[in-house]
Amino acid sequence: MFPCVVARASTMEMISSGMGGTLSGSIQLMRAELQVLSPLVPIREVTFLRFCKQHAEGLWAVVDVSVDGDVLRPNDGAAAAGYMGCRLLPSGCVVEDMRNGYSKVTWVVHAEYDEAAAHELYRPLLRSGQALGARRWLASLRRQCEYLAILCSNPLPSRGDGHHEAISPVGRRCMLKLAQRMADNFCAGVCATAAQKWRRLDEWRVEGGDQQQPRAAGGEDKVRMMARQSVGAPGEPPGVVLSATTSVRLPGTSPQRVFDYLRDEQRRGEWDILANGEAMQEMDHIAKGQHHGNAVSLLRPNATSGNQNNMLILQETCTDPSGSLVVYAPVDVQSMHVVMGGGDSAYVSLLPSGFAILPDGYSNAVTPDPTSQLGSSPDAQGGGNNINTGSLVTVAFQILVNNLPTAKLTVESVDTVSNLLSCTIQKIKSALQANIISP
Numbered sequence: 001m002f003p004c005v006v007a008r009a010s011t012m013e014m015i016s017s018g019m020g021g022t023l024s025g026s027i028q029l030m031r032a033e034l035q036v037l038s039p040l041v042p043i044r045e046v047t048f049l050r051f052c053k054q055h056a057e058g059l060w061a062v063v064d065v066s067v068d069g070d071v072l073r074p075n076d077g078a079a080a081a082g083y084m085g086c087r088l089l090p091s092g093c094v095v096e097d098m099r100n101g102y103s104k105v106t107w108v109v110h111a112e113y114d115e116a117a118a119h120e121l122y123r124p125l126l127r128s129g130q131a132l133g134a135r136r137w138l139a140s141l142r143r144q145c146e147y148l149a150i151l152c153s154n155p156l157p158s159r160g161d162g163h164h165e166a167i168s169p170v171g172r173r174c175m176l177k178l179a180q181r182m183a184d185n186f187c188a189g190v191c192a193t194a195a196q197k198w199r200r201l202d203e204w205r206v207e208g209g210d211q212q213q214p215r216a217a218g219g220e221d222k223v224r225m226m227a228r229q230s231v232g233a234p235g236e237p238p239g240v241v242l243s244a245t246t247s248v249r250l251p252g253t254s255p256q257r258v259f260d261y262l263r264d265e266q267r268r269g270e271w272d273i274l275a276n277g278e279a280m281q282e283m284d285h286i287a288k289g290q291h292h293g294n295a296v297s298l299l300r301p302n303a304t305s306g307n308q309n310n311m312l313i314l315q316e317t318c319t320d321p322s323g324s325l326v327v328y329a330p331v332d333v334q335s336m337h338v339v340m341g342g343g344d345s346a347y348v349s350l351l352p353s354g355f356a357i358l359p360d361g362y363s364n365a366v367t368p369d370p371t372s373q374l375g376s377s378p379d380a381q382g383g384g385n386n387i388n389t390g391s392l393v394t395v396a397f398q399i400l401v402n403n404l405p406t407a408k409l410t411v412e413s414v415d416t417v418s419n420l421l422s423c424t425i426q427k428i429k430s431a432l433q434a435n436i437i438s439p
Contacts, residue, residue, distance in 0.1 A: 001144045002137065002140045002141070003144075003183060003187060004035075004037060004140060004187065004323065004325065004356070005034060005035065005136060005137060005140055006032055006034060006035070007032075007034070007191055008032065009031070009033070010030065010032075011028050011029070011030050012028075012029045012031055012047075013028070013029040014026070014027075014028055015027040015028065015049075022054065023052045023054075024053055024054035024060075025052070025053060026050075026051070026052045027050070028049070028050045029047070029048075029067070030047070030048055030049075030050050030064075031045070031047045031048075032045075032046050033045055035187065036122065036125075036126070036131045036132065036191075036358070037187060037190050037191065037323075037325075037356035037358070037394050038119075038122060038190065038191075038247040038356065038358075038392065039192075039224040039245045039247060039394070040119035040121055040247050040439060041118045041119070041126070042117050042118070043191055043192075044085075044086035044132070045086070046066055046086055047066065047067055048064045048065055048067060048088050049065055049067055050062065050064050051063045051064075058096060058097030058099070059094070059096050059097070060094070060095045060096075061092065061093070061094050061095075062092045062095070064088050064091050064092050065088055065089065065090050065091070066086075066087040066089070085114035085117065086111060086112070086113040086114070087111065088110070088111050089111060089112065090108075091108055091110045093106060093108070093137075094106040105138060105141065107134040107138050109129070109132065109134045109137065113126075115127075119247075121249055121392065121437065121439055122247075122392065123361075124360065124361030125359065125360060125361035125392060126361070127361065130322055130323075130359055131358070131361075135321070135322055136322045136323075139322040139323075140320065140322070142320065143294065146288070146289035146290055147288045147289055147294070150287060150288060151173065151176065167284060168342060171339065171340040171341055172286050174339045174342055174343065174344075175284075175286060175296055175339055176286060176288070177345050178314065178345035178348055178350075179296040179314060179315075180316075181235065181345070181350075182316060182329050182350055182352045183316050183318075183327045183352070185236075185351075185352050186325075186327045186352035186354050186396065186398075189226075189396055189398050190245050190356065190396045192226060198226040198227070198228050198243060199227060200226055201225045201227065201409075201414065222246055222438055222439055223244055223245070223246045223421055223422070224244070224245045225242065225243070225244055225414055225417070225418065226243045226245075227240060227242050227243070227409055228240075228243075229241075229405045230400075230405060231405050232405070234346050235346055235347065235348065236349055236351065237349045237351070237403065238404075239400050239402050239403040239404055239405055239407065240400070240401050240402040240404070240405065240409055240413075241351060241398055241399070241401070242398070242399050242400075242401045242414065243396065243397070243398050244396070244397050244399075244418055244420075245394065245396040245421075246394070246395055246421060246425070246438075246439070247392060247393065247394040247439065248392075248393055248425060248437065248438050249360055249390060249393075249436070250360075250392075250393060250432070250434045250435065250437075251362075251390040252389055252390055252435065253390060253435075254389060254390075254391065255324060255357045255358065255359050256319075257391075258355075258391050258393060258428075259317070259319055259324040260293075261428070261431065262326045262355055262357075263293065263315075263326050265279060265280040265281065265299055266280075267279070267431070268280045270427055270431050271424055271427040271428050271431065272424075273420065273424075274301070274313060275301060276301065278302045279302055280299040280302065280313065281299065281301075281302060282297050282298070282299055283298045283299065283300050283312070284297065284340075285298075289318075291319060291320075293317050293324070294317065294318050295316075295317055296314070296315070297314075297315045297316075297317070298312055298314060299312065299313040299314075299315055299328075300312055300313070310332055311330050311331070311332060312330070312331050312332070312336055313328050313329070313330055313331070314328065314329055314336070314350065315327065315328040322358075322359075323356065323357060324357040325355070325357070326354050326355045326357070327352050327353070327354035327355075328353060328354055329350035329353065330350070331348060335347075335349075336348070351400060352398055353396060353397040353398055353399075354395075354396060355393060355394065355395055355396075356394040357391055357392070357393055358391065358392045358394075359390070359391065359392070360389075360390035360391055360392050362389065362390055363389070395424060395425060397420065397424075399417055399420075401413040401416075401417070
C-alpha cells in the first residue's frame with residue numbers, strides 16, 4: 001500500500017492475536033525499512049510494536065512505537081555508512097467508517113532520526129514532513145485505494161479514443177501486475193534495499209586481482225554505482241546488472257512540471273536514448289486513478305527509428321501531492337503479446353529505469369539563501385501550506401552490461417553507464433531550462 005515509503009516490512013512475532021475473534025487488542029512485533037527514493041537518504045530501519053484496538057463500532061486505532069533504545073549512530077564504520085537512526089514515538093492512524101463507502105483516516109507520525117545521516121540537499125524536505133511524514137503516508141494510501149477500486153472494476157477503463165489496441169480485462173490486469181513488479185524493482189535499486197543483493201562498487205571485488213577497482217568517471221561520488229549478479233531467475237535477464245543512481249535539485253522548477261515533461265511521449269526523444277531522438281507512440285493506456293498521470297502505458301518507437309519490430313517500452317507513472325514516479329523498461333514484443341493475452345507476466349524479463357520526483361522542501365514564501373542554514377523556510381520548519389517551487393529529482397538506470405553472471409565488471413562499463421546518466425540529466429536540464437544543484 002505504500003510502495004514509495006516502505007521498502008520491506010515483516011512481522012517478527014504475534015504477541016497477542018486479539019480478543020473476541022477480532023484483531024482488537026492484537027500486538028505484533030514488526031520490522032520495517034522506510035525509504036526516501038534517493039541514494040542521498042539512507043534507509044530508516046525500525047523495529048516496533050503495533051497495537052490495534054477497536055474503540056467503537058466502525059472506529060479503529062492502529063498505533064506503532066519503537067522498541068529500539070535510541071537513535072545513536074553505530075560505532076563501526078561499515079554499519080554507520082548505511083545507517084539512518086530512527087525511533088518511532090507513538091505513531092499511527094485512526095480509521096473511521098463514514099457509512100457512505102468512504103473512510104475518514106487521521107494520521108500521526110511522531111519520530112526522531114539522525115539528520116546528519118542524510119545529505120543536506122534533502123534535509124529541508126525531511127524537516128517539512130513531506131518525505132516520511134503523515135501527508136506522505138496519507139497521499140500514498142489515497143492513491144493506492146483509487147488503484148484498487150479501479151482494479152476491482154469490470155471492465156478496466158482505458159483511454160478509449162480508438163487509437164489503442166484492444167486488450168482483454170485479464171490482459172490489462174496482467175500488464176498492471178508486471179508494471180507493479182517493475183516499479184518495486186526500481187525502488188529497490190534506488191535505495192539498495194536488502195530485497196535485492198546489490199553491492200556498492202567499493203565493495204565489488206574483481207576476480208583475479210589484475211584489474212583496478214571499477215569506479216565512476218572522475219572518481220566522484222555524485223553517481224552511486226552498484227552491481228549484482230543475476231543468475232537468470234524468472235523475470236530478469238542473466239548476467240551482470242549495473243545500477244547508476246544520482247539525485248539533483250532543480251530550484252524554481254515545480255515537481256508537476258518535471259513530471260509532465262518526463263511522461264510526455266511526444267518529447268521522449270529529447271532525453272531517452274531508447275527513443276533514438278524521436279517521439280514515441282502510446283499503444284495502450286490503463287488508468288490507475290482519478291489523476292490522468294496515474295497510469296500504465298505501452299509505448300512504441302516511431303517507425304523511422306528502426307527498432308519498432310522487436311522492442312516496446314512498458315511505463316508506469318504515478319503522482320500524488322507528495323511526489324511522483326516515472327518508471328519504464330524495454331520489453332520485447334513477443335513477451336508483451338503473451339501478457340496482453342492474459343499470460344503469466346512473471347517470466348517477462350525487464351530491468352527498470354526511471355525518475356523519482358519530490359518537492360525540495362522549500363516554500364514559495366522564501367527564496368533560499370545557499371549561504372544560510374538549510375531549512376529556514378516555513379515549510380522546512382514543518383508548518384505552512386505553501387506550494388513548493390523546486391524539485392528533487394532522482395535518476396536511476398539499471399542496465400545489463402554482460403550476459404554472463406560470472407563475467408568481470410569493467411571500468412569501461414561503469415564509465416559508459418555513468419556518462420549516460422550524466423548526459424540524460426543535462427538534456428532534461430536543457431529542455432526545462434532549469435538550474436541544477438548537484439550533491
